[in-house]
Amino acid sequence: MVNTHARQIRRYPVEANGLRLWVQEEGDPKGAALLLVMGLGCQLTFWPDRFINELVQQGFRVIRFDNRDVGLSERVRSSRRVDTKLAFLQHRMGLRFKSSYDLFDMAADTAHLIDRLDVRPVHLLGASMGGMIAQIVASRYPNRVQSLTVMMSGTNSPRLPLPDYSLLLKLGRGNAGGHEEEQAVARLLNFWQAIQSPVYPTPLEEVEERIRHNYRRAYSPGGTLRQTHAILASGNLKKETRRILAPTLVIHGAEDPLLKPACGRAIYDALTCQKQWMLVKGMAHDMPEPLLPELTEAIERHCSQAHSLSGLATTDAGVRPLLSL
Numbered sequence: 001m002v003n004t005h006a007r008q009i010r011r012y013p014v015e016a017n018g019l020r021l022w023v024q025e026e027g028d029p030k031g032a033a034l035l036l037v038m039g040l041g042c043q044l045t046f047w048p049d050r051f052i053n054e055l056v057q058q059g060f061r062v063i064r065f066d067n068r069d070v071g072l073s074e075r076v077r078s079s080r081r082v083d084t085k086l087a088f089l090q091h092r093m094g095l096r097f098k099s100s101y102d103l104f105d106m107a108a109d110t111a112h113l114i115d116r117l118d119v120r121p122v123h124l125l126g127a128s129m130g131g132m133i134a135q136i137v138a139s140r141y142p143n144r145v146q147s148l149t150v151m152m153s154g155t156n157s158p159r160l161p162l163p164d165y166s167l168l169l170k171l172g173r174g175n176a177g178g179h180e181e182e183q184a185v186a187r188l189l190n191f192w193q194a195i196q197s198p199v200y201p202t203p204l205e206e207v208e209e210r211i212r213h214n215y216r217r218a219y220s221p222g223g224t225l226r227q228t229h230a231i232l233a234s235g236n237l238k239k240e241t242r243r244i245l246a247p248t249l250v251i252h253g254a255e256d257p258l259l260k261p262a263c264g265r266a267i268y269d270a271l272t273c274q275k276q277w278m279l280v281k282g283m284a285h286d287m288p289e290p291l292l293p294e295l296t297e298a299i300e301r302h303c304s305q306a307h308s309l310s311g312l313a314t315t316d317a318g319v320r321p322l323l324s325l
Contacts, residue, residue: 013072014065016112017105022072023113025063027056032303033119036064037110037137039128039152040231041224043071043214048287054296060303063117067130068101068109069223076100082229085172091232092158099233100226103129103156107136114144121146123303124246128152128259128285129231135267138248139240147306148248149299152256152285154263155270157236164257167194179221185211192286195258199281200288241270247309249276249302251295253283274309276302 011024024044034055038046044064055062066073078100090097110133114120124145126134131153138145154160162168170191177183188211189204196202248271252264261279268277278298283291 014113014116016116017109019068019076019109020074021065021068021109021113023063023065023117025061026052027061028059029061031059031061032123032307033117034060034062034123034125034299034303035110035114035119036062037124037126037130037133038064038067039130040227041070041220042128043217045071045214045217046210048289048292050289051287051292051296054292055299058296058300060123060300061119063119063122065113066218067106067133067227069226070220071218075220075223076226078226082233084225084228084232087229087232091235094158094236096235097233099229102230103132103234103237104136104140106133106227106230107140110134110137111141111144114141120144121246123147123149123306125149125151125299126153127287129227131267132156132231132234132237135237135241135244138246139243142245145246147303148244148246149251149302150248150264150267151251151287151295152253152259152264153267154259155236155238155241155266156231156234157238157266160263160266161260163259164194167191167258170194179219181212181215184215184219184221188215195256195285197253197282197284197286197288197291198255200283200290202286202288238266238270241267242272244271244273247274247276247302247306249278249298251278251280251298253285254279254281255284258285 009026013020014023036047044066047064052062069076080100082099114122121144124134131150134148134150138148177187189208192207250264250268252261254261268275
């Protein structure tokens with residue numbers, strides 16, 4: 001697919017699943033719809049501009065949105081208190097607990113958004129927590145998903161490897177240090193340095209500019225905390241992953257310190273549909289610019305393959321696997 005249209009940007013709110021979600025879409029309105037679901041605490045502006053540009057040039061109608069509780073989407077009002085450290089231990093023990101909402105609620109947000117935008121079946125792409133949400137959407141709302149791409153994510157199984165110890169310490173400190181702009185920027189910049197690709201580091205001034213922009217656009221530490229609880233409260237998603245029918249591409253960074261490669265491989269191993277595995281050398285828990293052409297080409301190829309299929313569930317037998325980069 002090659003797009004000859006000028007880049008068009010449309011921004012608007014949508015009522016979905018009883019919440020006001022903020023949506024931004026780009027590209028040809030008549031192009032194949034590709035819906036992007038972002039990760040923990042990240043706004044729609046966290047997707048790299050070049051990533052969006054290349055998908056638009058490939059002809060996609062690229063749709064992204066702020067998940068509930070972050071960005072310009074509606075905040076969730078809840079009086080429920082959750083002890084984060086206890087919640088983490090309960091998750092690791094395979095125990096369930098009540099939170100303000102869980103990933104299944106966020107998947108319902110996404111499914112309702114697909115309906116409101118009238119783009120079913122859609123090509124669905126989720127990153128990190130967004131990849132977990134996308135797995136649930138593909139499992140529980142199969143008629144809404146034509147293809148699934150999951151990046152730097154996992155099945156949320158308590159048996160999967162933990163993040164690097166240094167990252168656990170950073171996550172455990174939460175919002176320590178205050179919420180004024182300089183304090184928040186310093187904390188987020190420090191965390192970014194710990195998860196970015198060591199082979200392809202993004203210049204810190206670019207990262208800082210993005211973090212400041214997002215802080216000024218909409219800073220929501222409470223929403224990030226509630227999303228953290230949503231992940232921990234949702235339990236192992238392996239049963240959901242097994243039920244996915246849509247052709248699925250799993251992309252993971254070989255150097256990811258947050259969600260180790262075994263997390264992505266767990267998704268691939270659990271899938272019973274047509275599936276492809278792409279382990280990207282030099283990539284951590286980010287989307288470094290030098291790798292974007294390869295990533296977008298793989299996504300476009302996967303979506304095109306899915307479009308040519310009948311939509312019935314198949315195995316991955318006979319499908320040419322993607323090469324590791």
